[in-house]
Amino acid sequence: MTQSVNLNTPKADKKPGLGERILKALCAAEGSLTYKQLVDLTKPKRGTDVTAAVSRLITAKSVKRLSKGVYMATSQGHKRLRDGFRPGIVRPFTAPPKPRAKSFRHRVWHALRITKKSSTNALVIAASSSGKKTDIDAARRYLNALANVGYLKKFPSNEPGETRWLLLNDTGRIAPSWNPTTRSVYDHNTRERRVIEGAPS
Structure with a gap:
């Protein structure tokens, strides 16, 4: 056999x-x-x-x-x-739509490109006619996100509770898009996606 x-x-x-x-x-x-x-x-x-x-x-x-x-x-x-690990479906990354030219974030970014160095309140005044607290909070979240991925440098101001920002990386006229869900910033000018390390949500 x-x-x-x-x-x-x-x-x-x-x-x-x-x-x-x-x-x-x-x-x-x-x-x-x-x-x-x-x-x-x-x-x-x-x-x-x-x-x-x-x-x-x-x-x-x-x-x-x-x-x-x-x-x-x-x-x-x-x-x-x-039960035996099975990978989930990994969806391909899709770039977010470009921000509208008159959007709040676009105006904040545009003001930063002009001034290079500014405070949160000054940027809100330049970007919004209302100056509402919601605008200030939205600006802080956006600016902090940009700082976390290297676009800005954050440092304290002489004014209590205020923060100043220095633009380090001006990549172009289109404002980077911040996604709080993926904790990532997408740059439409360079087509680069930057993820905040150690802080997914």
Whole structure:
């Protein structure tokens, strides 16, 4: 009787994807892990890959963000790992629409390009005729996002509660788009997307 012999070289076990490695690290941890710890444990090609992967895990309710850059696996995350991790669908990135020429953010960006250095209140006055608190809050969120990805430098003002901004990276006339959901800024001038490291939401 002839014995059948498989001459094909056995395939090596497939290395777990980054999302699975992150979830394993969080499930194995006694408590939470920081963004830096996740980078050290999972060794991604780029730190921003961890940000994107954690963001997807949060969307899938496998991970929760305790504070900026601090994460913990949820009960659903533990169950997902026990049941056999299956990657979610990764949707291709689609650039957001360009901001309207008369939008508030566009006017803030335009004022920054002219002045190069300004305060939050001065930018709001230049961008809005109302000067409402909602405009000031919106401007602060937008300016902080731009500062977090390297467009601006933030420093204190002599006026109490005020902040001044220095434009470091003027990439063109179209205002960068800030997405609070993905915590990323898309530059329509350079077609570059910048993600705030360690703080997906």
